[in-house]
Amino acid sequence: MIKQKALYVILGLFGAVLWAYGVDAIYFFVGQEGVKYDLIMDCVVSPVWETAAYVYAPLTIAKKLGDDYVVPVAVFSSFMFGWGHGEVVDGVLLQGVLGLIFSWVFLNAGFGASLVVHILYNVTFTIL
Numbered sequence: 001m002i003k004q005k006a007l008y009v010i011l012g013l014f015g016a017v018l019w020a021y022g023v024d025a026i027y028f029f030v031g032q033e034g035v036k037y038d039l040i041m042d043c044v045v046s047p048v049w050e051t052a053a054y055v056y057a058p059l060t061i062a063k064k065l066g067d068d069y070v071v072p073v074a075v076f077s078s079f080m081f082g083w084g085h086g087e088v089v090d091g092v093l094l095q096g097v098l099g100l101i102f103s104w105v106f107l108n109a110g111f112g113a114s115l116v117v118h119i120l121y122n123v124t125f126t127i128l
Contacts, residue, residue, distance in 0.1 A: 042126045047118040054081040054099060055106045055114055074103040 054077045062073035082096025098121065106114035 038126060043119055043123045047115060047122050050081065050084075051102060051106075051111065051115045051118050054078070054084075055102050056111050059103060059106055070107070074100060074107075078103060 058073050058077040059070065062069040078096045078099030079092065081099035081102075082092040082094070085091040085095040102114045102118055105117050
């Protein structure tokens with residue numbers, strides 16, 4: 001049990017550091033405003049980070065713990081994914097359901113497929 005908690009802490013810290021450095025690098029190269037920034041952040045950086053943090057890491061750990069953990073972890077991580085996107089209707093409900101979809105794709109087709117679905121969703125709504 002201690003190893004599992006340590007793994008959660010390490011993954012969380014690692015993800016936070018990667019996110020901070022990634023955002024700083026993007027600010028440096030493309031600025032904080034404009035189309036390039038929106039496309040890079042919304043269609044590359046955010047989907048990679050979110051798919052890794054809310055889908056890959058928790059579900060990989062849940063699968064190692066046993067099948068009984070997969071669905072509750074998928075629901076909880078999807079709720080957290082939605083909550084991170086803002087208000088109740090747009091955030092928790094819409095994005096939470098999307099989190100469940102990304103989780104389902106991950107469980108059936110892997111990280112790459114889940115990431116592609118996430119990127120395509122973000123590209124569609126960034127351009128529209």
